[in-house]
Structures are given as structure tokens and as C-alpha cells.
Amino acid sequence: MQTYLNTFLALVLLLNLLALGTSRLPTVIRLVTLQGGLIGLLPLLIHSPWRPESVVLAIATLLTKGILIPSILIKALREVQIRREIEPLIGILPSMLLGALGTGLALLFASLLPLIPGQANSLLVPASLATVLTGCIFLTSRMKAVSQVVGYLILENGIFIFGLLMLEAMPFMVEMGLLLDLVVCIFVSGIILNHIKDTFDSLDTRLLTALKEDTSWPQK
Amino acid sequence: MVQILIHILLLVIIPPLFLGIINKTKACFAGRKGMPVLQPYYDLAKLFRKKSVISRTTGWVFQAGPVVTVSCLLFAGLMIPFYRINPSLSFYGDLILFAYLLGLARFFTTAAALETGSSFEGMGSAREVTFACLAEPGMFLGFLALARLTGTLSLSGILTGVSLGAGTLLAPVLLVAAGLFIILLAENCRIPVDDPNTHLELTMIHEVMVLDHSGPMLGLIQYGAALKYFILGSVLVDILLPDSNQFFLIELGLFLGAMGLLSIMTGIVESVMARLPMRRVPNLLVAACLLCGVGFLLIGR
Numbered sequence: 001m002q003t004y005l006n007t008f009l010a011l012v013l014l015l016n017l018l019a020l021g022t023s024r025l026p027t028v029i030r031l032v033t034l035q036g037g038l039i040g041l042l043p044l045l046i047h048s049p050w051r052p053e054s055v056v057l058a059i060a061t062l063l064t065k066g067i068l069i070p071s072i073l074i075k076a077l078r079e080v081q082i083r084r085e086i087e088p089l090i091g092i093l094p095s096m097l098l099g100a101l102g103t104g105l106a107l108l109f110a111s112l113l114p115l116i117p118g119q120a121n122s123l124l125v126p127a128s129l130a131t132v133l134t135g136c137i138f139l140t141s142r143m144k145a146v147s148q149v150v151g152y153l154i155l156e157n158g159i160f161i162f163g164l165l166m167l168e169a170m171p172f173m174v175e176m177g178l179l180l181d182l183v184v185c186i187f188v189s190g191i192i193l194n195h196i197k198d199t200f201d202s203l204d205t206r207l208l209t210a211l212k213e214d215t216s217w218p219q220k
Numbered sequence: 221m222v223q224i225l226i227h228i229l230l231l232v233i234i235p236p237l238f239l240g241i242i243n244k245t246k247a248c249f250a251g252r253k254g255m256p257v258l259q260p261y262y263d264l265a266k267l268f269r270k271k272s273v274i275s276r277t278t279g280w281v282f283q284a285g286p287v288v289t290v291s292c293l294l295f296a297g298l299m300i301p302f303y304r305i306n307p308s309l310s311f312y313g314d315l316i317l318f319a320y321l322l323g324l325a326r327f328f329t330t331a332a333a334l335e336t337g338s339s340f341e342g343m344g345s346a347r348e349v350t351f352a353c354l355a356e357p358g359m360f361l362g363f364l365a366l367a368r369l370t371g372t373l374s375l376s377g378i379l380t381g382v383s384l385g386a387g388t389l390l391a392p393v394l395l396v397a398a399g400l401f402i403i404l405l406a407e408n409c410r411i412p413v414d415d416p417n418t419h420l421e422l423t424m425i426h427e428v429m430v431l432d433h434s435g436p437m438l439g440l441i442q443y444g445a446a447l448k449y450f451i452l453g454s455v456l457v458d459i460l461l462p463d464s465n466q467f468f469l470i471e472l473g474l475f476l477g478a479m480g481l482l483s484i485m486t487g488i489v490e491s492v493m494a495r496l497p498m499r500r501v502p503n504l505l506v507a508a509c510l511l512c513g514v515g516f517l518l519i520g521r
Contacts, residue, residue: 003390010391013514014398021507093503100510107517123391123518 002122005045008038009127012161013103016134019154020099023084023092025146029073032153035131036065039157042164046124053172061160064179069153069186076190077146080197090141102133124165131158144203145196149189156182224308231297234476235450236260236443238483245487260446267439275432278335285332286433286440292325293447300454301376303461303475304468310376315363318375319356322407325444326352333429340421344428347498351413351425354505355406358512362396362403365516366459369393379458392518397459399511404452404486406505408445411490413501416445423498453482 015035019028040061043054088095106129113125135158138151160178163170193203200207240257247254256262274283296318298309330345367373369392370381382393406413409426418424421431430441457478464471496504 006391007394010395010518014395014511017507017510017514021503093506096503096507096510100514103514104517 005042006123008042008045009123009161012038012127012157013123013130016103016131016154017096017099019150020134020137021092021096023088025077025082025084025144025150026074028147028150029070029077032150032157033066033070035154035157036069037062039160040065042161046164057172057175060176060179064183065153065157068183072186072190073146073149076193080146080193080203082144082146082203088142088147090137095137095141098137099130099134102137103130106130106133119165124161128158128161128165131155131161134158143205145189145193145205146203148205149186149193152189153182153186223306227302227305227308228298230302230305231294231447231450235446236264238450238453238479239446241480241483242487242490245484246491249488249491260442264439264443267442268436270435272433272435272437275336277337278432281328282332282335282432283437285328285335286437286444288328289325290440290444290447292321292328293444293451296321296325297447297451299375300451301379301458302454302472303458303478304380304464304471305475306380307376310374313373315367315373315375315378319359319363322448323352323356325448329429329441332433336432338432340424340428341431343422344425347425348429351406351501351505354502354509355403358399358403358505358509359407361509361512361516362400365392365396365512365519368516368519379455382459392515393459395511395515395518397456399508399515400452400456400459402504402508402511404449404456405489406501406508407452408449410486412493412496412504415495423495450479453479457482 012035015031015038019031019035022028022031040058043058043061044050047054090098103126106126110126110129115125119125132155135151135153135155138154139148142148142151156178163175163178196203196205196208200210237257237260239260240255243259244254244257299307299314299318301307326348330348333341333345363378366378366382370378372378372381405411409416414425414427415423416427418427421428426445430438433441454475457475461474461478464474466474
């Protein structure tokens, strides 16, 4: 089990780096979908005698992260008609280097943590930290709103992996509630994307600083 | 003794076959019938029967280029085990020699290209060495990770020691293999880094460097390309094939089958992808370095 789990987590790490390394938004969304799907399978790998909670959690995660959220995002992307992150604040190459550095630091940090013996050899903690860091890099360095939503998704994936450590301790309802929140959040962001595009003719979130309470709000 | 003989025979005879498989795969994807799988051999036979035309502006380096390249690659190939067929040559730390033999081969190819004094070939050489600067650290990092995993410093020990399904260490091996696959594509001038079929001087890398070679010298260069693909491909295949203790013939079949699969995969990559813009190639190569580096970190943990 441990071997398969670590392989899956290594793939998650690989997807992190790939997502940082591509500027095409549909590709990024596809990569994050794949990552979500992989993560959805993790509960089944961690708890070897399958319990109903893990199975339901796996199915729900696969459905939301693998199908529902990507389809919302792709639809939103089609409506706002952009395909690339043109000018990230940190270039593609430096952000990949940062991601790798983050992965290295996560590995280093996780080896210093006093984990219980069963978890010491697994990649769960470093993978979750590295994924969270990747999400942070996305959120801070990419300016297009779609990329930021993707960054948020990656961040959430990292937190989800961390949550798997304590699937027994954390109430099942919390995990399901999180998933529901996530779907609603992405759904709302899809709508917000449209509005940003309508208002500014661009998806650059830096323009949002120009927003103020104003009577001349475009009436479209 | 017999094993050494088989190893050398495989190394010398079989490489062009895999270029043929790549071409066939690409033809199938394009809906063509394609040339026969053995076409690279026919081409080589044709080229070796021809005479060379040598420009009067060139000196001995131009003629030495292809010869040195092929001999370096053959020498490097002697150190690579083909699955369970032990290499003819193996000693402590030979992976450094391996990497630098590839480097020497590249140096003579680019030197021969510069010798002609053509500006296009100069451009090709510049690109070749620029990308090599990024591909070589990736290869070293990959070897470093595998050396750390197996605890040996000879290529035969590393490559026969690593195999898929080796306990908990599946994950880093996968990462390193992904990195080495990108490096394989880059080193062999395949899409997405370079297009072996292109004949537009402004975008060519490897092909532009060999424009002035003809006849047997061109044949040597094409043979060298096949050899390089075979050598680097067998590194990857050695890593990815699972452990086994079968009969010799089955292992040989497994190796050739895996090489064939790798060639088909290369063909598929070439058919479904466009080549990257030149300025994006460093990103890809740095990604390969990072994959190998993260693999190394996972092992060293």
C-alpha cells in the first residue's frame, strides 16, 4: 500500500511542477483535474480495509474535483475567451524553480517533524506541504483570475492531502462540507470571472484595485 | 566472453532499427503506409557506397568530426548494460566517462560544423551546445539519484540495480525516468526540442550542423544518431524494466520489446506534439533537471 501511495504522491508532485511550467490555461486546468482525480483515489489507498467513509469520500472527491469543478472552469474559460497566462509576475521558469525549491524544503521540513512511526516513511506530509506551497506560488505570481482559481484549487488539494492524515480523527462531515464549499466557491468564481471580464475587458486581477463604490458602474 | 560478443553485436547492429520503428509510428499516425522498418539500414548502405564531397575551406576537423563522434558513442555504448546483458566495459565511476564521451561526441559534431564557416551551421552549433548545457546537468542529477539509490558508482551496477517494483522507492524512480525521457528527446534532437525532419535552416539544430557532410560521412552521422538514441534509450529501459531472472532469450526479447515500445512512444510524442518555440526549450530542459533533482531529494530523504 505504502509503495502505491508514495507513487501517487510523487505523481502529485510531478503535476505540481508541470502546472507551474505551463502557460496554457486549458492545460493547467487539465493537470489540476488529473491531480484532483489522483488525490480522490488516495483515501482508498490509505485505509486498506475499506470503510464506508473512505469510499464515499473517494467517490465524492472524484466527482467534484475530477468532473464537476473542471467542467465549470472550462466553461468559464470558454466564455471569457482567454487561453494563456500572458504576463505572470514571476516568469514560468523562475516559478518552476521556486516550486522545486519549495518541494525540497517541504521534504526537509517533513523529515524534522515528529511524526508517528507509521507516517514517517510516507510522502503524505511533504507532498501536502509542497502542494500548498505550489498553490501559494500560483496565487501570488499569476495575475489572471483563472490562474488564481487554479492556484486556489491546488492549495485546497494540498490541504486535502494533509487532512487524509487524520481521516479517523476528523469528522467525515467536515470533509464533505469542505468539498461542498469548494464546489460553491469555484461556481461563484466562474461567475465572478465573467463579471471581471465584462467590467475591465481583461482578467488581470490587478485591475480590481481600481474598483470603488461608484455610481457609474457599467450597466450591461 | 559470449556475453561480451552479444553485447557488442547488439550495440553495433541493432540501433538503426529503432529509428525505423519511430518513422513507421509517425507514418501510421499520419495515415501513410510509411517506409519499411529497415529503411535506415538501406539508407546507410546507400550512403556508404557513395563518394564524399568535401568543401575546400574545411580542414581535418571536418573529416574527423563524424569519425570521432561515432567512435565516442560506440565507446560510451560499451558501458551500458542491455537489461541483463552485462556491459563489455565497467569500472568504478564510469558514469562520468560516459557523460563526457557524449560531450566529446557533441564537441566534434559542433566543431566540424563550425569548420565549414557557414553561418547557418554556426547557429545550429550554438543552439546545440546551449541546450546541452541544460540537458547534461539533468542527466547527471538523474544518474546521481540512481547512484544514491543503488549505492554504486558504475553504470552497470546502477542500471542493473534499479528496477521498477523495488519496494518503497518506486516514486523517485518514476520521477527520474520522466526526467530522463525528456533528456532522451532533447539529446536526440527529437520533437519537442528539435525536429529531425525539418529542413528549414532557421529552426534546425542537429540537421543544420550536418548539412555539409555527404556520402559515407553523412552515413556515419546518421548511424551515430541511431546509436545515441539506442544508448540513451537503453538507459531508460534498464531503469524501467522490472527485475527478472528468466532465460537469456526471454530477457533479450524483453529488452528489445521495451526498446521498441520506447520508440513507438517517441513516435507518438512526435506525432501528437508540435515542437516548442526555441525560447521555451530551456523551460522544458530545466523541468527535466527539476524532475531528476526532486527524485534525488526523495531518495536522499
